[in-house]
Amino acid sequence: MHFKQDAMRKYGIIAILAIAIAIPFLTDSMFILNLLVLMLIFIIFASAWNLLAYSGQGSLGHAAFFGIGAYASTLIAVKSGITPFVTIFFGAAVAAFIGILIGLTCVRLKEWFLAMVTFGFAIIVQTLTVSVLAPVTGGWDGIASARLLSPSIPGYQIIEYFAVLAITIASIVAIWYIMKSRIGLAFLAIRENELEAQAAGIDPVRYRLLAFAISAYLAGVAGALQIHHIGYLTPELYGVDNSFWPVTYVILGGLGTLAGPVIGTIVLTIIWEGLKATGLTFGRYVIVGAMLILAIIFLPRGLVSLPEQVQEWVKRRKRKEPLPEPAGD
Amino acid sequence: MDNMGVFLQIIFWGLYAGCIYILLATGLNLIFGVMKTVNFAHGEFLMLGAYITATIFFLTGINPYLIILLSMLALIGIGAVVERFCFRPILGTGKLNEIFLSIGLIYIFQNGAAMIWTDEWQSVKSPYDGITIPVGSLFVPLDYILIMVFTAAILCGLYLFLNRTTIGMQMRATSQNRKGAMLVGINVERIDIISFGMGCSLAAAAGTLWIVSGQIFNPYMGSIPAIKAFAIIILGGLGSIPGAIIGGLLMGLAENGAAFLLGGIWKDAISFVILIIVLVVRPTGLFGEKGE
Numbered sequence: 001m002h003f004k005q006d007a008m009r010k011y012g013i014i015a016i017l018a019i020a021i022a023i024p025f026l027t028d029s030m031f032i033l034n035l036l037v038l039m040l041i042f043i044i045f046a047s048a049w050n051l052l053a054y055s056g057q058g059s060l061g062h063a064a065f066f067g068i069g070a071y072a073s074t075l076i077a078v079k080s081g082i083t084p085f086v087t088i089f090f091g092a093a094v095a096a097f098i099g100i101l102i103g104l105t106c107v108r109l110k111e112w113f114l115a116m117v118t119f120g121f122a123i124i125v126q127t128l129t130v131s132v133l134a135p136v137t138g139g140w141d142g143i144a145s146a147r148l149l150s151p152s153i154p155g156y157q158i159i160e161y162f163a164v165l166a167i168t169i170a171s172i173v174a175i176w177y178i179m180k181s182r183i184g185l186a187f188l189a190i191r192e193n194e195l196e197a198q199a200a201g202i203d204p205v206r207y208r209l210l211a212f213a214i215s216a217y218l219a220g221v222a223g224a225l226q227i228h229h230i231g232y233l234t235p236e237l238y239g240v241d242n243s244f245w246p247v248t249y250v251i252l253g254g255l256g257t258l259a260g261p262v263i264g265t266i267v268l269t270i271i272w273e274g275l276k277a278t279g280l281t282f283g284r285y286v287i288v289g290a291m292l293i294l295a296i297i298f299l300p301r302g303l304v305s306l307p308e309q310v311q312e313w314v315k316r317r318k319r320k321e322p323l324p325e326p327a328g329d
Numbered sequence: 330m331d332n333m334g335v336f337l338q339i340i341f342w343g344l345y346a347g348c349i350y351i352l353l354a355t356g357l358n359l360i361f362g363v364m365k366t367v368n369f370a371h372g373e374f375l376m377l378g379a380y381i382t383a384t385i386f387f388l389t390g391i392n393p394y395l396i397i398l399l400s401m402l403a404l405i406g407i408g409a410v411v412e413r414f415c416f417r418p419i420l421g422t423g424k425l426n427e428i429f430l431s432i433g434l435i436y437i438f439q440n441g442a443a444m445i446w447t448d449e450w451q452s453v454k455s456p457y458d459g460i461t462i463p464v465g466s467l468f469v470p471l472d473y474i475l476i477m478v479f480t481a482a483i484l485c486g487l488y489l490f491l492n493r494t495t496i497g498m499q500m501r502a503t504s505q506n507r508k509g510a511m512l513v514g515i516n517v518e519r520i521d522i523i524s525f526g527m528g529c530s531l532a533a534a535a536g537t538l539w540i541v542s543g544q545i546f547n548p549y550m551g552s553i554p555a556i557k558a559f560a561i562i563i564l565g566g567l568g569s570i571p572g573a574i575i576g577g578l579l580m581g582l583a584e585n586g587a588a589f590l591l592g593g594i595w596k597d598a599i600s601f602v603i604l605i606i607v608l609v610v611r612p613t614g615l616f617g618e619k620g621e
Contacts, residue, residue: 126598286444
């Protein structure tokens, strides 16, 4: 059974990778390519959020890190003229630094206290951006950002797509490595029982901060990528929407799993764009909300667990079938 | 004299905003006390209450202060449905799940309301618009005073309900000790539904009073007040209704003071600054004992 699942997983990964590499050659629609780039960026973002949740900390303010990464990278790129491909990582480092500061206030908090504080930080960061920092950030109007690649380069969108794809894969591999390592084990231990983890010699504060830093770093990478892709940024980046989307993607895909954020983001993006084609505007959100609630109640481990769940249902069905049936019918 | 006037004005605005927060926070506390559940979508019930009042007002033209009762009743029903079909199935599966579920509810209610009523800003004109009453050197709109009176009346009603009626006492018993309540024959699931509905109806009252005083509203109006109400109950102690009342007033005052001193932009952020400072010092809240 295990062997079969492992093989399935391997083929699944290969299939997804093959599709991801083939797509730009199958379509020349700029719209689809643009959509895919944004989807990849959100896969990084959702995976970043997921890693923090993996350590037992559910943040409702990840837009803060997304936005800080975007602003920091943009400002560095615009002021120094360095290519965004480099500044992304500096911008993300700023996000990670702020992440550690925010983490410091959160290390003793649990569940919804933590959710509240992180949510509040996103609002505070937004307020700072449009008030005290307005001379640098452009306030509510925002500022123009450097593009990843100049649109004058032929085929720049395909190059950009592969660059983002490479960063996405690197991020996921990094997260996979972290989850597998002792650090990941420590995160799990803290999530399951902080006291026991402490007794086993794990310093919860250190690991929680580490989770915050890594998660904020990756969220910052995602934010910076998105803004350098679009070429313009406004404080809307810190909005509630950007804090809630990664949560939605991850819950739907499967909380605390490596594949969850990836599958959740892909499936939801397809559904989202499909609904857009039907002309729904607000209705899309209602449907996504309903899906989220249904998933939490009926599929608590997300789409990742769907094959297992189906097997379970089938098994239960089968067990019921041999029950004696009234003869004669 | 002038300074004094400004000072008085800030206090008055603070009290007025505080009333809305008190109603929201009390509702949240009622729900938390009984079910030990948090509902981040609580602000959406405020929004629904506001829209129901506005719709009835636009259709009939009845004094909006009278519609508050209808709006509260409607929200008891909506709250009961949400409790039964969303929160009950996940009760006891972890607090993170409740947070995530609330996000789903926020999506549904905000955008559902936008589908029905559009996402334009709207406003309701109070019949007492423009009437002011002199208080000291200040001319206070009659609406503000009415809102304080209504809030006080609702809180007194709630107090009497919790202390004098059987259901109220059952609610208190359940919040003190759920297992004990079950043992003495209280149907705790029924109490859950009632508490959730009542909490929502308090939010509806808050929404109604908010728009009747001339505030503009749209489907997204509820999130920020609700999050502030969370800050208040964290500060004031989970499940403590007196804490919610004092915390609500303080939050209203702090926020309006900050808006005056630092600029209006800081109005929303300041409540979180306070919350974060308090939580850094005391991770369980100002009056909280257990780390729930």
